[in-house]
Every structure is written in C-alpha cells, then in structure tokens.
Amino acid sequence: MPDKPTTIKEIAKILKISVSTVSRALHDHSSIGLTTKMRVKKLAAELNYEPNQRAIQFLHGKSFVIGVILPELSESFFSTAISGIEDIAYKRNYTVLLAQSHDDAEREKLLVAKMKSQGVDGLLVSVAKTTSTYEHFEVFKKLNIPIVFFDRIPPIKDIHYVSSNLKTGTFEAVNFLLKKGHRTIGMINGPGTLVATHERKEGYIRAMTANRLKFDPSLIVSCDLSEDGTIKAMDTLLNHKRKPTAVVTFNDYVALFAMRYAKSIALTNLDFVSYANLPIINYMDHTPIASVEQFPYKQGKKAADILIDLINKPKNESGSEQAYFNIVVESELVLSNRK
Amino acid sequence: MPDKPTTIKEIAKILKISVSTVSRALHDHSSIGLTTKMRVKKLAAELNYEPNQRAIQFLHGKSFVIGVILPELSESFFSTAISGIEDIAYKRNYTVLLAQSHDDAEREKLLVAKMKSQGVDGLLVSVAKTTSTYEHFEVFKKLNIPIVFFDRIPPIKDIHYVSSNLKTGTFEAVNFLLKKGHRTIGMINGPGTLVATHERKEGYIRAMTANRLKFDPSLIVSCDLSEDGTIKAMDTLLNHKRKPTAVVTFNDYVALFAMRYAKSIALTNLDFVSYANLPIINYMDHTPIASVEQFPYKQGKKAADILIDLINKPKNESGSEQAYFNIVVESELVLSNRK
DNA sequence: AAAAGATGTGCAAACGTTTGCGCGAAATTA
DNA sequence: TAATTTCGCGCAAACGTTTGCACATCTTTT
Numbered sequence: 001m002p003d004k005p006t007t008i009k010e011i012a013k014i015l016k017i018s019v020s021t022v023s024r025a026l027h028d029h030s031s032i033g034l035t036t037k038m039r040v041k042k043l044a045a046e047l048n049y050e051p052n053q054r055a056i057q058f059l060h061g062k063s064f065v066i067g068v069i070l071p072e073l074s075e076s077f078f079s080t081a082i083s084g085i086e087d088i089a090y091k092r093n094y095t096v097l098l099a100q101s102h103d104d105a106e107r108e109k110l111l112v113a114k115m116k117s118q119g120v121d122g123l124l125v126s127v128a129k130t131t132s133t134y135e136h137f138e139v140f141k142k143l144n145i146p147i148v149f150f151d152r153i154p155p156i157k158d159i160h161y162v163s164s165n166l167k168t169g170t171f172e173a174v175n176f177l178l179k180k181g182h183r184t185i186g187m188i189n190g191p192g193t194l195v196a197t198h199e200r201k202e203g204y205i206r207a208m209t210a211n212r213l214k215f216d217p218s219l220i221v222s223c224d225l226s227e228d229g230t231i232k233a234m235d236t237l238l239n240h241k242r243k244p245t246a247v248v249t250f251n252d253y254v255a256l257f258a259m260r261y262a263k264s265i266a267l268t269n270l271d272f273v274s275y276a277n278l279p280i281i282n283y284m285d286h287t288p289i290a291s292v293e294q295f296p297y298k299q300g301k302k303a304a305d306i307l308i309d310l311i312n313k314p315k316n317e318s319g320s321e322q323a324y325f326n327i328v329v330e331s332e333l334v335l336s337n338r339k
Numbered sequence: 340m341p342d343k344p345t346t347i348k349e350i351a352k353i354l355k356i357s358v359s360t361v362s363r364a365l366h367d368h369s370s371i372g373l374t375t376k377m378r379v380k381k382l383a384a385e386l387n388y389e390p391n392q393r394a395i396q397f398l399h400g401k402s403f404v405i406g407v408i409l410p411e412l413s414e415s416f417f418s419t420a421i422s423g424i425e426d427i428a429y430k431r432n433y434t435v436l437l438a439q440s441h442d443d444a445e446r447e448k449l450l451v452a453k454m455k456s457q458g459v460d461g462l463l464v465s466v467a468k469t470t471s472t473y474e475h476f477e478v479f480k481k482l483n484i485p486i487v488f489f490d491r492i493p494p495i496k497d498i499h500y501v502s503s504n505l506k507t508g509t510f511e512a513v514n515f516l517l518k519k520g521h522r523t524i525g526m527i528n529g530p531g532t533l534v535a536t537h538e539r540k541e542g543y544i545r546a547m548t549a550n551r552l553k554f555d556p557s558l559i560v561s562c563d564l565s566e567d568g569t570i571k572a573m574d575t576l577l578n579h580k581r582k583p584t585a586v587v588t589f590n591d592y593v594a595l596f597a598m599r600y601a602k603s604i605a606l607t608n609l610d611f612v613s614y615a616n617l618p619i620i621n622y623m624d625h626t627p628i629a630s631v632e633q634f635p636y637k638q639g640k641k642a643a644d645i646l647i648d649l650i651n652k653p654k655n656e657s658g659s660e661q662a663y664f665n666i667v668v669e670s671e672l673v674l675s676n677r678k
Numbered sequence: 679a680a681a682a683g684a685t686g687t688g689c690a691a692a693c694g695t696t697t698g699c700g701c702g703a704a705a706t707t708a
Numbered sequence: 709t710a711a712t713t714t715c716g717c718g719c720a721a722a723c724g725t726t727t728g729c730a731c732a733t734c735t736t737t738t
Contacts, residue, residue, distance in 0.1 A: 005482060007694060018718045023696060033716055053456045055694035058397040059723055065436070065457070073425060074636070079418030086412060086439050090446075095457055097404070098437040100425050107429075117392040118404070118434055143344060297413070346724060357688045362726060372686055394724035398693055 006047040015039060026051075057119065066307055067097045067115035067123045069108060071152070077277055077296045078126065081151070084300025085124060092308050094121070101128040112136045121145065122307045126152045146310035148325070150303045151296075160310065160325040162303040166196055166275070169292035169331025170203025170248070171210070173273045176290060176333055177246045178211050182271065186237040186244030187220040188230060188254055197222070200250070216242070225250060230257035238267075246271040249288070252278040259286045276334065293334045302327055345386040354378060365390075396458070405646055406436045406454035406462045408447060410491070416616055416635045417465065420490070423639025424463060431647050433460070444469040451475045460484065461646045465491045485649035487664070489642045490635075499649065499664040501642040505535055505614070508631035508670025509542025509587070510549070512612045515629060515672055516585045517550050521610065525576040525583030526559040527569060527593055536561065539589070555581070564589060569596035577606070585610040588627070591617040598625045615673065632673045641666055 008026075012019045017036065025032045025040035026049075043049075057063045068085055070078045082098065089096045097120055101108035108128045115123055116139060123140060125147060134154050140147050149161040177185050187204055190197040201220055208215040218240065223233040230249075237244050247270060249255040255274035262270050263286065274288040306325050347365075351358045356375065364371045364379035382388075396402045407424055409417045421437065428435045436459055440447035447467045454462055455478060462479060464486060473493050479486050488500040516524050526543055529536040540559055547554045558579065562572040569588075576583050586609060588594040594613035601609050602625065613627040645664050 009694075019695080020697075020719080021717055023694095024717090027696090029697095031716060036716075050456055052458070052694050054393070054397045054400070054402065054458045055723095056696080058393045058693090059695055061393070061723080063393070073422040074415075074419045076413075076415075076418075079415075079421075080413045082418075082437070083412040083439060086437060090438065090450075095453060096437045098421070098425060098435045099429065100422060111429075114434060117389060119391075119393045348724075358725080359689080359727075360687055362724095363687090366726090368727095370686065375686075391724050394693095395726085397723090398725055400693075 005052065006044075006049040007052065008049070011040060011043055011047065011049060015043060061119070063119045063121055064093060065095050065097050065118070065120050066304070066311075067099070067118070067120035069099050069101055069111050069115065069123070069125045071101050071103045071126055071128055073098070073100045077151070077294070080296040081126075081300035081303075084297040084302075085304040088301045088304035088308070092305075094308060101131075103128040103130055105130040105132065109136045112139075116140065116143070116145070122311045123147045124150055124303055124307055126150045127154050128152075146307060148303050148307040148310070151299065158324055160306060162299055162306065162325075162327040162329065164294040164299060164331050165328045166199035166292065166294070166331050167203040167206065169275075169294070169333055170200045171207045172333035173248055173290060173292050174204050174207035175210070177248075177271065177273060178207065178213070180246075180271070182244075182246040183213075184240075184242045184244045184246075185219065186240070186247040188233045188237070188247060188249045188258060189220050189222045190225060190250045192222060197250075200248070204248070219244060223250065223254065225254060227257045230254050231261050234258050234261050245269065246273070248273045249275075251275050252288075252291075255288050259288075273333075287336050290333050290335045292331050294331050295329055299329050302329060344391065345383075345388040346391065347388070350379060350382055350386065350388060354382060400458075402458045402460055403432060404434050404436050404457070404459050405643070405650075406438070406457070406459035408438050408440055408450050408454070408462070408464045410440050410442045410465055410467055412437070412439045416490075416633070419635040420465075420639035420642075423636040423641075424643040427640045427643035427647070431644075433647060440467040440470075442467040442469055444471065448475045451478075455479065455482070455484070461650045462486045463489055463642055463646055465489045466493050467491075485646060487642050487646040487649070490638065497663055499645060501638055501645065501664075501666040501668065503633040503638060503670050504667045505538040505631065505633070505670050506542040506545065508614075508633070508672055509539045510546045511672035512587055512629060512631050513543050513546035514550070516587075516610065516612060517546065517552070519585075519610070521583075521585040522552075523579075523581045523583045523585075524558065525579070525586040527572045527576070527586060527588045527597060528559050528561045529564060529589045531561060536589075539587070543587070558583060562589065562593065564593055566596045569593050570600050573597050573600050584608065585612070587612045588614075590614050591627075591630075594627050598627075612672075614670075626675050629672055629674045631670050633670050634668055638668050641668060 008019050008022050012022045015022070021032060021036065022040050025037045026044060028037065066089060068082065070082060072078055073082065086096050097115065097118060099111045099114070101111060105128050108131055112123070113136070122145060125137070127149065131154070134156050137147055137154070146160065149159055151163055153159070153161045153163050174185055187200065189200055204220065205215050219237070221233045221236045223229045237247065247258060249258050249272060252274050255272055259272055272288040273290045273292070276291040276293045306327065347358050347361050351361045354361070360371060360375065361379050364376045365383060367376065405428060407421065409421065411417055412421065425435050436454065436457060438450045438454070440450060444467050447470055451462070452475070461484060464476070466488065470493065473495050476486055476493070485499065488498055490502055492500045492502050513524055526539065528539055543559065544554050558576070560572045560575045562568045576586065586597060588597050588611060591613050594611055598611055611627040612629045612631070615630040615632045645666065
C-alpha cells in the first residue's frame with residue numbers, strides 16, 4: 001500500500017474549500033477565519049499532512065541545502081571539518097549535500113556541476129590538489145550562488161574563504177622550544193610546492209628573529225613526507241654541525257617516523273613538536289611534547305556560518321561593492337596532555 | 340547581474356516553436372525533425388541551457404538523492420564508511436544528503452523527518468546509541484521509501500541491513516594466536532550491553548572449541564573501555580592463575596592502553612591482537628601483531644549499492660513477498676604489516 | 679483520385695504550493 | 709438607511725518540465 005503522501009488539494013476537497021484557503025490556514029494567515037483554521041489544521045494533523053518540500057523548493061527556487069565538496073572524507077582533518085559544517089547546517093536549518101573529489105580535478109568539475117543542477121543554495125569547497133583551472137566555480141558566481149572556499153584555497157581573486165594560518169602556530173611552537181632552552185631547532189618541512197610549507201618556514205623565521213637569534217636556513221630540511229624521506233631528513237639534521245636538540249615536524253606521520261627513527265638509534269634527548277592531524281597521537285607511547293592545532297571543527301563551523309550568512313544576505317545591496325570574507329583561523333600551539 | 344538560468348521557454352520563444360518541441364528535441368525524441376533538433380540544440384548550447392533539476396524532481400517525485408544519517412562523522416569508522424557510500428552514490432549518479440545524530444535519539448528523529456521532507460529517494464542509517472523507539476522509521480516504509488540500516492542495526496523485524504560480523508574475525512584472531520603456540524589467551528572485552536561484545540566472546544569460544552581446548556570464561560574480562568578500566572582488566576588477567584601470553588583487546592584504544600601499561604610494568608613477552616578502528620596504529624612503536632578488520636569502506640559501498648538497487652526495483656512485484664536484504668560483511672584478521 | 683500512412687509540431691494538463699487580486703457578505707460607521 | 713470598512717474566502721497565475729493527444733502537412737499506397 002504505497003500511501004501517496006497527503007496533499008493540500010485533498011484537504012481542500014474533503015473540507016470543500018479551496019486550496020488557497022488551506023494553504024493560508026496552515027500558515028496562520030490573518031485573513032482566514034478561526035474556525036476554518038481549526039478545521040484545516042485538525043484534518044491536516046489527522047492525515048499526517050506534510051508540505052511537499054520539492055514543490056516548495058521548486059516554487060521559490062530555494063532548497064535549504066548547501067553543497068560541500070571535499071577532497072577526502074576519510075581524512076581526519078576533513079571528516080572533523082564536515083562534522084562542524086553539518087552541526088552548523090543543522091542548527092541553521094540547512095542540510096548538507098556531500099561529495100568528495102578524491103583530489104581529482106575532473107571529478108571535482110563534475111561534482112560542481114551536479115551541485116548546481118541539484119540546486120544547492122550555496123557551496124563549500126576545499127579544492128582538489130590537481131585542480132588548476134577555476135572556471136567551473138565562475139558559474140556559481142553568475143547565478144549569484146555563494147561559494148566559500150575552505151582550507152585549500154584557489155589562487156584567484158574575489159572569493160570568500162576560510163583557512164588556517166600556520167605561521168602563528170609555528171611561531172608559537174618555535175618560541176615555546178626556545179623558551180624551554182633549546183637553541184638549535186631543526187625543522188622537517190614538506191615539499192616546496194605547498195603553501196603550508198612556506199607558512200611553517202615563515203613562522204619559524206619569525207620566532208627566531210623575534211628572539212634576536214640568527215636564522216640558519218640549513219636547519220630546515222624539506223622532505224617528501226614518506227618514512228624514508230623522513231629518515232633522510234633526520235640524518236641530515238643529526239649530522240648538522242650544530243646538532244638540533246629539538247625538531248618541528250611537518251605532520252604527525254612525519255613525527256612518528258622521526259621519533260621511531262630517533263629511538264632506533266638510541267637517541268632520547270630530542271624534543272618533538274608536530275602539527276595535529278591525527279586524533280590518536282595523544283594516546284601513544286612517544287608523543288610530541290606539543291602540537292600546532294588547526295581546529296578543523298571550528299574551521300568547518302566558521303565556513304558554514306559564513307556561507308549561510310551569504311545565502312541570506314539581502315541581494316546586491318545597490319552601490320556597495322561586494323565584500324569578500326577572508327577569514328583566517330589562527331593555528332595554536334597545544335601542549336601535550338600526557339603527564 | 341544575477342543571470343537567471345536559461346529555461347526551455349526562452350529557447351522556445353526565440354525559435355518561435357513550442358516548449359514541447361524544444362523538450363522533445365533535447366531528448367532526441369523520434370518525432371522531431373532533424374533540422375529542428377539541430378537548431379534547438381545549437382541554441383541551447385549557446386545559452387548554456389541546463390535543465391532545472393528542481394522542476395524535474397518535482398515533476399516525477401524523484402530526487403536522485405539518498406539520505407545518510409550517521410552517529411558521528413568524525414569517528415574513523417563512519418568517515419571511512421561515508422567515503423564508500425559517496426563513492427557508490429557518485430558512480431550510480433546519486434548524491435548524498437548527510438547528517439549526524441551525535442548519538443542523540445531526538446536529533447535522529449528530527450533528521451529522519453528532515454530527510455523525508457527533503458524528499459530523499461532512500462535512506463541509510465546507523466542508529467544512535469540512545470535510540471530506543473523506531474516509529475520514526477516506519478513512516479518511510481509507508482511511503483515506500485527504502486531504508487537500509489548499517490552497522491548499528493535496530494532490533495526490529497523486516498528491515499534491510501548491512502553489518503559486520505565480528506565472530507569470524509575473532510575466531511580467526513584466536514585461532515591465529517593458538518597456531519602461534521599460545522595456550523592461554525586473555526580477552527579484554529567491552530560492556531555486555533553491546534552486541535559487539537557478545538560477538539567477540541562467541542568468536543573466542545568457537546576458536547577454542549574448534550581446537551578442542553577448554554574454554555575458561557574467567558579469561559574474558561569486561562571493561563568500560565577507559566584507560567583505567569583497561570588497566571584494571573589487565574591486572575585481572577595478569578593475576579590470573581593461568582597468566583595469559585596473548586591478549587585480544589576490544590579496540591585499538593584499549594590495545595594502546597593495555598600495551599602502554601604492559602610496557603610500564605616491564606612486560607614484554609605479550610602478544611596483542613586488536614580490532615582495526617584507527618588508521619594510524621600501523622605507524623606506531625608497539626602495534627598489535629594482528630587486527631580484526633571490519634572493512635567500513637566496503638560496508639559503506641555495499642549498503643549504498645543495496646539501497647540504490649531497492650530504489651530502482653520495480654514496485655511491489657505483485658504476489659511475491661517483500662524480500663529483505665540482510666547482508667553480513669565478514670570481518671577478517673589482518674596481520675600487521677610492520678616488519 | 680481517394681484513402682492511408684508517416685512525419686513534424688503544438689496544445690494543454692499535470693506535479694504541489696504560494697500569493698496578488700477580487701468578490702461577496704457581514705459588521706461598522708455616518 | 710446608505711455608505712464604508714472589515715472579514716473570509718476563492719480564482720487563477722506562476723515556477724520549469726514532460727508527455728498523451730490531436731492536428732496539419734506531405735508522402736506513399738491502392
């Protein structure tokens with residue numbers, strides 16, 4: 001018995017009144033008599049009437065759905081972020097249409113098109129690594145559908161975005177190590193192609209200069225983030241004429257590799273600081289003594305909030321130039337909570 | 340200039356033909372002349388015409404959207420699963436409407452209602468821990484919208500579900516330890532309220548009896564999964580008159596706590612087997628020598644596939660009883676890949 | 679030359695809801 | 709009592725698309 005859902009029409013027919021009256025009654029419109037309202041509402045409740053959202057969305061071209069395109073849902077950073085996004089969406093009565101690009105530019109393009117045809121009210125995107133052209137996002141602009149970029153920001157003008165700044169966290173991290181008495185601090189950095197690599201480096205330099213110390217570029221070695229690469233980087237650092245007493249690693253994986261390696265060669269007096277991307281690191285035997293936290297949950301919330309604000313913003317306030325949100329969520333040093 | 344999207348009407352007007360002709364031309368309907376088709380398609384392309392999905396969905400009451408309600412998006416198991424779900428949805432041209440219940444029965448109820456009003460074609464649910472009534476799912480049944488339950492299955496009849504069976508994996512795990520020469524195997528199990536706890540126990544017992552060994556219930560201790568609880572459980576096991584030489588732990592966190600504790604009391608000759616829920620465990624210093632894998636990605640894919648099959652199934656084949664999919668994805672023992 | 683078929687196109691209804699406008703009846707005012 | 713206002717409700721259009729049906733023109737068959 002595939003019960004077709006009750007419609008406003010049926011209510012009207014049963015009560016022998018017009019559909020418009022029913023509609024207005026259900027919306028407590030002032031021009032409908034009290035008795036009529038009661039009758040309509042009572043019957044609607046009995047028949048389990050629920051407005052057909054598809055019809056409503058179609059009517060005013062609004063869906064209360066935001067699209068979210070992320071590179072990898074299984075990556076901890078993104079899955080934490082989507083949790084924040086969904087929480088805000090839920091709170092503000094929106095729903096989340098989710099898709100992952102798997103860092104494939106082609107798939108991303110298709111997804112953007114799909115999101116558009118699904119009629120999302122706004123789009124939240126963390127762009128794929130392989131994405132190098134950005135016209136597929138332009139379409140949204142033309143249709144006046146807001147996009148907020150998130151974490152991975154395309155290098156184009158006039159966009160809204162939320163991202164984290166690793167400079168401050170790295171600054172704090174190096175500063176923390178200096179305060180702790182370290183004078184020679186190594187850094188295992190990532191490939192030069194990543195923005196994140198440069199931000200780390202800058203934070204490092206700033207901390208040194210802020211403490212009136214000379215910056216030695218050879219104490220920063222880049223690394224392909226593999227285990228072997230990490231070991232090579234560690235060797236470079238350990239053979240440095242000024243052997244570091246502390247190391248800042250690009251991420252938790254690199255930290256793990258490095259710590260394991262240090263242990264394997266019976267090196268114990270080395271402090272590590274890393275970047276928090278693994279929820280588990282605090283549970284482990286050897287943990288970095290501190291972590292630079294990027295707050296993906298918070299970032300996700302922020303991005304979703306901005307997007308929904310944009311959706312509900314009065315259209316094109318005449319005269320005033322479009323203002324772009326460029327929110328930077330500062331990263332922060334968090335000390336390890338292990339005793 | 341908020342370019343309103345091109346509609347079929349405008350094309351018709353410009354070409355001075357009727358909307359129906361345009362529609363048919365775009366669909367390559369056989370009754371439309373070749374020249375007309377060409378003209379229509381050419382203009383449509385020029386105007387970047389794209390059919391308004393909302394209108395189409397409204398017309399046929401189909402949305403090509405599946406709803407997914409999970410307890411926690413940031414939990415590794417679920418975020419891996421959603422990745423699989425999305426991959427299948429993408430492949431089969433569906434989109435995923437995502438929400439998390441945070442294990443709150445009330446929020447789950449609201450989400451189910453929201454999914455319904457959003458007009459999803461099907462629903463995929465892993466029920467919240469606190470959910471104890473199940474009427475909110477009945478509505479979908481009445482409307483003939485399929486639901487597939489996933490991992491956390493409600494205790495009701497006549498439902499489709501995909502879940503994993505930990506019996507087989509646990510059997511393999513214990514069997515593996517026995518083959519390795521262990522004769523006294525402890526198990527740190529979870530609270531008795533969880534199905535998963537019983538499945539683990541059963542797998543354990545089966546392995547013992549399959550090897551014609553006596554099962555000693557006191558070698559299975561339950562635990563609240565906290566660090567303190569784990570340590571207590573470990574103490575119980577280590578003080579057992581038959582001190583275990585290997586331990587199966589309820590999950591990776593418990594494994595970590597237990598291994599850390601063992602190490603802290605200088606206990607080294609203990610083998611651990613755990614259940615894979617943390618992607619990182621293989622990178623660590625001390626890892627379990629093997630893990631029972633539940634394949635959340637695969638489970639997600641399977642569940643999505645079944646759901647979409649159900650959506651596209653010819654309605655109510657008359658006479659034949661409704662068949663329910665009860666898919667059990669067997670768990671498997673995976674040896675640690677660390678040398 | 680008339681009937682039949684094929685071909686190309688348009689009309690209009692349908693999907694469920696909202697909303698501006700108008701109209702009759704009752705209630706108020708002058 | 710007549711003029712005006714208020715109240716309660718219905719009509720119909722609109723959103724964009726698909727589709728059954730009918731109609732006209734042209735081509736073929738008898």
